[in-house]
Amino acid sequence: MHRSLLIPALASLLAMPAAAQAPAKGVADDIFADHPSMDRNATVMPGPDAKPVASLFSERPIGDASVARTADGGWILTGTSLRNAPRHGVELWTSKDGKAWTNWGPAKIAGNGIAPGDISERYLAPSVTVAGGKLYLAFSDKTGCARIAIGTTPGGAFAASPCLVEDVPDASLFVDGDGPGYLLWGGGYIAKLALGFQKLAEAPRFLKPDQAQFAKHPPVGKDWPVRTRVGRSDATMVRDGDKYVLAASEVTGRMRTATEDLFVAEGPTPYGPFSMRALAVPHAGRASLVKLGEGRLAAAYNPKCDDGFALFCEQVGLVPLERAPDGRLRQAASVITEDSAVAARKALITSETMRDPSVTLGGDGYYYLVGTLDGYGYHRPEGGVKLWRSTDLKTWSDAGFVWRWEGMGYDFGKNIAELWAPEIKWVERDKTYYLAFSVMERGVGGKTWLYRSTSGRAEGPYANVTKSYLVDGIDGFPFEDDDGLYFLWGGGNIAKLNAKGDGFDGPVRKLVDVDGDHVGYEGNGLIKVNGVYFLTGAEWHGPLRTHGTYDMMYGTSKTLFGPYSQRRMGAPHGGHGTAFADKQGRYWYTMFGNDPTAPWRMKFGLVPIDIGDPASIGVSRIGAARD
Template sequence: MKQQLVALGLFFLLCAPSTVFGIEAAASANGRTLVASDSENASRGSSVARQPPAKEHESKYLYTRVEKLLDVPMIDPAITRGPEGAYYLTGTTGTMDTEGLVNFAVNDGIRLWKSTDLKNWVDLGLVAPRWLVKATLEDLHLMRTSQEPDELQGLLSPEIHFVKGQVYLTYSLKPCGTGLLRSRSGKPEGPYEDLGLITKRGKDPSIFVDDDGTVYWVFGGGWIARMNQTLTGLAEPPRLIQPIDMREGITPGGQILQVGTSGAFLFKKNGTYHLVAAGIHGRLGVPCLDTFVATAKSLEGPWSRRKLAIPHGGQVTTFEGPEGQWYATFSGVDSRAVLRERPAIVPIDWVEGVAYWSSKGEPWPWKRPQVITEAWGWENARPISSLRFRDPIAVNGRDGYLYATGLHLYQSHGRNTCILKGQDPTGRIPWECVPLAGFRTVDDIPWFKDPGSPGAFLVSIAKISWARDTFWITFSVPGGGRTLRSESGTMEGPWKVAYDPGERAGWMWPRIPIDDYQGRLYGRWDTGLWPMTSDYSAIDRSAPPPPTEPGYKPVFDKRLEGYRWETVDGSSFIRGDVPAGNVYKIDGKYLMIGGAGWHGDYRAFGTYDSEVFWAHEIGGPWHPNRSVLPHGGHSGIFQDDHGGWWFISFANDNFLPDMHLLRCLPIEIRWMGNGYFISPKHKPENPYRHRPRKLIPTGPAPQPAYPVVNLPPNIRVDDPFILLGPDGVYYLTGTAGTDNDFQNNDGIYLWKSTDLTNWLPLGRVVSLGGEPGGIRQDDPFGPLHYFFSPPDSLEPRYDRGIISPKLYYIAGEWWIVFSLSRQKIGLLRSTSGKPEGPYELWGPEIASRRRIFLADCGWGPETNTDSYYFAFDPSLFVEGNEVYCVFGPGWIARLTPDLTAFAERPQLLQVEDDLYAGKGGCQIFKKDGLYHLLATNEWGDTIERTSKELLGPYGKPRIIFARSEGASIFFTKDGFPRLVASSPLDRP
């Protein structure tokens, strides 16, 4: 309940009128005479605004989807305007594999196209065959014991550049390395010669020429270095461009550390440098490869906050087209891109703000909203009305019409009330507005109390439902809320007040009627469920508990005089500031849709989606469907006259045009035995298919450099970590799994041993559920309750688990550092002084004395974000009185003395042979005066490097455990180091 009350407070804070009606003063109208019907009100005129004619409405909301320039399989398209004014297009082409997928690592070289109008393209052919490049795997000096089968079989992510009268093609190789080709003829068509490798690490190279003629090599996610005069190498070591978020309240752990992780491209406009790069972003509840940008007045910085520029854009280049219009290239590769693996362009405009955020005079490129880059058919979903609503609901009126309403935004509605009525859910023909339950204006509502200043809305929580063979409407106004029943069984009314919650009613009362499959009538709102009398006039206190799954007992809340819904795993029904979703009976089960969830970089650059749950019985418990409806927010679904399902959205984010205008999208819903399959009716032309990475050994694995502790087969953990405690006992923890899925679990488990052979289970010491041992955040912004998508894979996943936990004993207390679903880094403190806990979340303290995470890009209370690239694989290193957190591919940050936060912005550990220490699994220990840095490389080997300084540079790399997929080190009682690792691919 506390969680929902906080949600209510935040909801009203965002959009409430000046009067506070979380506790509604209700004027009794229960049992009064019938109010007027909609048809009666319509006959005597209405002040509700009329909708524009169909043609005017359709032309006003004209959306288009991004269209391909060529029907050629291509990713990473790059367009450059030549000195003669023509446009040149290149990109990564590929070869069809045996599974029917295009493998873009395999091609015959670099191809080029030319256009004078960006519409008609002339194929210039294969201008740079692959055989031109002489680099070999040996030239890369890689330390590894496995490789992928398609390495060095193509030239990747090429760009064409015109520099000082010469023509160049950049390229990268798989597995790594960047190089440069130069045209021997001085023409784009070539022929070309290879100038060799520019870097042996990194990928996705580009060239930037500054106003003074200095040439820079830009690559990876934002690495930059000045080139030598001949452009055959670098004149300085590469440095990483890092954005800085200057918003007040951002902690060092809240800083986004890179603009992107791949596809960097640098350009200058009006004296400002723009670095764009691609990065995986958890919008929509799936990994999206978006394009981000940071700006600066100097290449030395400071660089601005990272901002989103092109949703699903991935790796792009930008250029000025005809008549001064700027464009960015586009070729989607993630599962939600409307166009996948084909070259395209999108128009971009320079903006200084979007909804929920302003850059305060720092313009950045922003995709034109009316050009849709997202799948599911949003280009066909026009607004059904020009009136603005929030939190909509829609129903089939069973009279040939569809009806929709929601919270009325005052700037759009004024004092009028409205239910939209129409027949075309596509929005080509606008819906008309009819009075809400017969009331034309709020002044016609008997219990309305004029607040003086209306604020953002006067009509809220407006819902339409169907139960007991009739329609019901519930809504609130200043003065109270009521639930009304149609006496005719139709949407025409007349309407009578069926339930009056009374003057002392607060947020939670039975607002929405629903009957179960057994025919029993209930009232519901948020997570509350109340058995009701047959006429819905009162709570039925004598009714038996609602039916539930076998073995589950519903929770009765005495204060509410009703039952509280729960989830089976302690996860949250919402990811934001609104109530749980609306409930529908489909295929013999119960489907909940509309618990709003922010995904991505919260409000400005995130999406407002609908969480999805299901239950076997109306009493619960509720199961996460592990999917969301994009842009749904707090909304619902409805059926058309043909039985087809639609969901309604009010576009409460910056990634659909025309915010707060209602639109409908056709979807498919069917029960699959253990959840609902929900997908769009508009199917993608080239659907995403996840291709797992394949590794093959390069030879026998070397012996481990340290003795290895082998865990017994009954201990199934990933990322195992062993600590020798002050009591002389070894403690083991690691990532637990559910059915061998180590991305999802229910908490942290602990074992202890005195001999490293026999392990005694201590059980689950930290739980993600609500039972004893659970760590809770009882508010709507408590990320421990949430599912997240992965930060480093495009596989559509929605996971919840504590990943790579590690136990430490520091300053007389027990601590566990962990990653939450690889999206946040948290710290737990034992409140008992014992390793088995219980534990509490420890971190920065914000409003209401709530603890948040050490590493989390959230701002203020908005910590339910999933856009922090490197919040995974944390470990702690203690030296004297200082404690450091090491995480991701090699970032390090000193903690404050009380361990509540990062004391400084994280720094990247320097390594002599690479850009990063590894892909993860970083750990530091000190021995014989040297710092030892462990990390897992791209191929699953554990690498050790040493340095005389904590921050590096670390050198003398060696493989200490081959194909371990992440090993950790600990010291035994006699002071010797040992390794422990999860299931290796090939252990000698």
């Protein structure tokens, strides 16, 4: 957990200003206008001094954390007690400074069938609300009934309401100012309460995004699950000025693990109409919103231990929220909520956009870099393939264009053609560089060319190995093995190049894992370490075009053609990149940021990867990240 990095002062949290927002770059291609890699869709935009969210409360393991401010500026906290120590009743803790906590024990709740101190009661998901000089506890009793208990002090008596709604595992209370109260539960059920909060004043209704927003159909995959709900559990609400913020949690499967994230939507009334849902805090768990004062909001951070990339689990932190340029809420630029070396890193080239970056260590000791440029690829006849070089993987110099569109041996006609995924590779046996790149022809599909440097220098000039394109499909990758040069493309196609390098010697094969699945549906690459082949590739996990992650997957084999081990996560957010060894024998993976929870989007960066045993790739946690 690297706790030495996780404890910023609470005063700094409360004093945090909103982060400055850089203007978004224009979109080069209208088909990508709403792509998750656009900065305007970003959930995570960490600033240069961003720190991991701190664990403010670790007195005992709890879930479903609920945090509120008290009238004197202090804090009150509750949640579902887990595992050790007594687990009956509703436990309350208070703090003056968010550091030292006083445990008041189980709240003294009585009335309407609840006996004080009844140890048979196992309350679920209690939440705390402070309003009008009173403390309100919303909870589900042992029969599954949602109730509200009303008191004035944590150590005093609380009077329980009758059963308000049956079969509710996660009730919360919203009090609008010091007036009307609303019971919320599930992924967005709401019912107004009668005066005194002893019964419902209306039939429950379910809150979800306003369907009028979907009159114009969004890109395929963009309407699920945005259209149907805000979340699946622990609905809660706060008022932020003239807006009502509805929050709920959901396990989405981002990063191929049990990430439970906090989503929000906003409307002008407690009933909406609500905006499309937005991911506000990744890894937050089943948490609550907290008003910090002066118009600032925060979210409790209380992940479960099932989340493999949470910073801690069953403890409680606070994540300040800020407004994105379009007005939606998201986690502030001052915090990091993911425990991986990816989340803590920064882009290395920020002067222009880059996708699908490829790095090779050349025969002259320089590292060379190419990638998809101009947003989502240059349109013919503009641009080409640009080269950067570095001696230390930190500082990169622009060497200019090394290839342009002339002499490709193919007639595109009037079709739109986009240059994608260039790959550069130093081939030791030939003492020269190879350059592969794909062209996506609108309405036709993608094709991939292979060029070879005629000078032995990375700067070229480069000549086509054949008279036209080499293969149908995209994402070409040259791979040098002991017996020759191979070419990998698409979702795992591979063939050995002939002696001239202008065609294939032998059949085209398909690299798959032991289940017969591709390791990555695009962006495949290969490295060989101590006789073991590592096949990498890109996959989306979670909601595809909304809040999913574009991750690097891998499989291993002792033979080139496999089958490879069952695919596993290699680098979260890594997606389409290239693995390579540096001069010291350490391994890296290139990354460009293609999803809303990546620490940057469409910029070149490097992620350290660990090959700790003959058959695994790992990514360090924040505290172990390399420079």
